Amino acid sequence: MRVLLTGSTGRLGGAFLSLWGKDPEISLVSPGRQELDLSEPEHVRSFLREAEFDLLVNPAAITGLEECLDHPELAQRVNVDAPRVMAEVCLEKSAKLVHFSTDYVFSGEQPGMKTEEDATGAVNVYGVSKCAGESAVLAANEDALVARVSWLFGPSSEQRPSHFDHVLQRAVLGEKQHLISDKFSMPTLTHDVVQWVGLLLEANASGIYHLCNRGEPESWYSYAVEVCRLAGGFGDDVDLDDLVATALADAGFFRERRPVHTTMLPARMMAEGIATPRHWLDAAEAYLKMR
Ligand SMILES: NC(=O)c1ccc[n+]([C@@H]2O[C@H](COP(=O)([O-])OP(=O)(O)OC[C@H]3O[C@@H](n4cnc5c(N)ncnc54)[C@H](OP(=O)(O)O)[C@@H]3O)[C@@H](O)[C@H]2O)c1
Secondary structure, rough: OEEEEEEOOOOOHHHHHHHHOOOOOOOOOOOOOOOOOOHHHHHHHHHHHOOOOOOEEEEEOOHHHHHHHHHOHHHHHHHHHHHHHHHHHHHHOOOOEEEEEEEOOOOOOOOEEEEEOOOOOOOOOOHHHHHHHHHHHHHHHHOEEEEOOOOEEOOOOOOOOOHHHHHHHHHOOOOOOOEOOOEEEEEEHHEEEEEEEEHHHHOOEEEEOOOOOOOOOOHHHHHHHHHHHHHHOOOOOOHHHHEEOOOOOHHHOOOOOOOOOOEEOHHHHOOOOOOOEEEHHHHHHHHHHOO
């Protein structure tokens, strides 16, 4: 299978690159931003028309909430217009598109786990752009797969540490950390996402799927406590008393609104017998063993 991968310098794209890059059944190309700049959708169209691939995987996005707030036109081009063009070219070429989205498409006003059936209602520029990206992709190409993920962790470059890595690095240094305890989502291992995408492709799945590990909704604080507790079992020198719970309302450093209850359930994958994702703590343990 010939795969064209965007965003390979990112957290999720990096997982596809490292896992699929060494798969003898896959011929993978991963043009970087210099070759394929998603902020220029018409350049994306001509590049993709020239390229040869059976599958286009698009984890690239403007993912920073404050960056989207400050540059809404850029968010529109990269998160909405470029994915629409990808969907159109995939239709022309009879290639499959896997596009990634986020739990931030939900308003997060009501507690509880969100399934693919739940109504969206993003509360910030990033979420609105990702939601519009989903709609644009599926309107252009109903065979596309739109995979919503949340709170990714896993091996990544030092420039893009996840909450998991960041908390652990600081905990080992003995730093006191104030962590928000009243905003909830589902930590998810990037390598598991890559595996589920493989299974979804085998099942020729299309439409929206939630690709996340399972468990109870976690806050940034409870996530950090669990990571440090697990890492302590692997011999990391961490003190849980250095982790201090704080409220979202008291976090003065955010300029953009954060949705509160966006924990997803991978309901469709389970209902269709495609995969039953493991608990995120099992995935976290697997990641700690990978270090
Ligand atoms: N990380 C999470 O916890 C999380 C949670 C929910 C949803 N998601 C979704 O999951 C997907 C992957 O996220 P991630 O965490 O892997 O993102 P990330 O680490 O922020 O990486 C973003 C990638 O997009 C590329 N990119 C940005 N602008 C570009 C442009 N104009 N042209 C070409 N490439 C461009 C970046 O390239 P450069 O290296 O050149 O900047 C980078 O490779 C995204 O769709 C995101 O919305 C992520």
